[in-house]
Amino acid sequence: MGNDQAQQANRTDSVGAGMPDAQSATSTAAFVMSPALGDTLNLLIVAQNLVRAGWRVDVFGDHAYALAAWFPQFSIAPALTPDEAREVLARYPYVVQMHRDRPLAQLGGWHAGFIDLHEAEYAQSPHCMAKRFADFAAARFGLHDAETSNGMRAPAGLSFRKHASRVAIHPEASTPDKRWLPQRFVDLSRRLQAAGLQVEFVLEARERSRWGQLASDLPPLRSFPSSAQLAAWLYESGWFIGNDSGVGHLASALGIPTLTVFRRRGVAQRWRPGFTTGDIVLPSWWVPTAGLKERWWRESISAGRVMKAFGALRLRVAGQSRPIDSAQRSER
Template identity: 70%
Template sequence: MQHLDRESHAQHDATCPSLAREQARSAAFVMSPALGDSLNLLIIAHNLVRAGWQVEIFGNHAWSLARWFPHLSMKPALGEEEARDRLADFGVVVQMHRDRPLKQLRAWHPGFVDLHDVEYADDGRCMAHRFAAFATHHFGLPTVEISNGMRAPPELQHRRHAQRVAVHPEASTADKRWLARRFIGLAQRLSGEGFAPEFVVADGERSRWLPLASTAPPLCSFRDTADLAAWLYESGWFIGNDSGLGHLASALGIPTLTVFRRRRVAQRWRPGFQCGEIVLPPWWVPTAGLKEKWWREAISVRRVHRAFRVLRERVAVPA
């Protein structure tokens, strides 16, 4: 296939107004390797497609979930060396962070857009709501949905296993993880009430849980993000740390309960697609430093269990 250099493109566009208009309404999304970032960024992509834009998504989580987004064009993640050839013809290229996953993108693409200021703004809303608002204001969309348009394959049944509680006791970093023994204590309490908690962990995380297997619920791991999504979609509930799995559960319409170490983090990163509750350290823990050090010990099983009861009451009486 013949390729035009960027100068030739500019000259060609000047003589082809229809091509220039088409490129102006085309966007590529370079997705973070983090699942939660990707799911929230897809809110903007979904709303652009609703408004008639041509959109392509580049990211491995998105590629795995392609069947769940039939209205979006999904491609595998790009490497730095191939990005220029694949992205040059798009009028807009969106990446959540300024320098990752593609470090040089901001330097060479004239239509580069990042969400740095949106993520770190002094704004009480969660990312799902912030990104939807950004789609309105930056792209001038007349209406937006706080949705990424995720749809389950037809063979799956939403919340088929109504008593199954998907519990994610892990997180990307240790400072986000509530105590393992308390997750186990919570699971035992839920089992006593007739629920069926199951722990979901990545293959690389199983070694931390195998010594606790005699007291922990069943450990589930999945081949890829699509298999994980199918299991979550048919679960009744989700409980976990601040992690991408909470955003996935929320995007799938599963009620979520998320344990956070700080209020400001929770304001930004609570799952925002669906009904959810959060748990924070109690107010009486003094100073930010002590909260950061002792938040795990300060959050009791009883506190999380009580929040789960509140969540169930909210779901029973929808707003």
């Protein structure tokens, strides 16, 4: 192992002594974003809390760049290539990246002000990632009022939850092991429509063909060429249901109540959307052993169970002391 690799392996999520006063206007940090949407939205919680404390924060990442109009408090640029990263990031006293080894693998080996969130991500904690990252911001940077918010705000011209009866369903995920059964999503959509709700599936364009083969009475299929257009549509939707995915984190960051289907309790504990009101659905308790749970979790969750959980979520939202809005960002 070379010197750079050894430094990287031994580094934790702190950079040692010498952190400037968080209230100083000269405190500056660059944030290198993961290519994953959910990771980006959660890491921006740390960036937002630094901005609130008077820091200048520059963000590098493609999802963040696409959503720049929703984050006017940051200076946002596209993702850095490995060839340009060293020259650009050397200008910053502190560089924050969620993972130690990605998207820039050697960053921790050469930048003395490198900070990662490995320990926060993998800590034994009952909290979701949004709350963990807010707590990290408070502890690491000495902030006294860190909040579970990435500061996302809608551009002018959009109306929050304008289509209150619209249920946005995202039946896909980044990997097959996160996806509930497609036919169960179709069954769920029929139940929701029978209850008087407007249901629409949101998919990437490349995913549409296989859904069109599942049923003749699918709800409308929506695809968007950019994260910003997806965000605008979600912001005006009333509800979100989906698999463990970045789209669920986006809906939550926008203040939309979420219901997420998860394959394991441990995964849900860490990765449930945590920006606003939301619930989860887990596999049935009767499936024995971890191996069988991993194999049969999809079959153990019925459309009826998800429908029941959605009904409970609607009652919880209706019973809140004041209507939810896009500014609420606390973990629930």
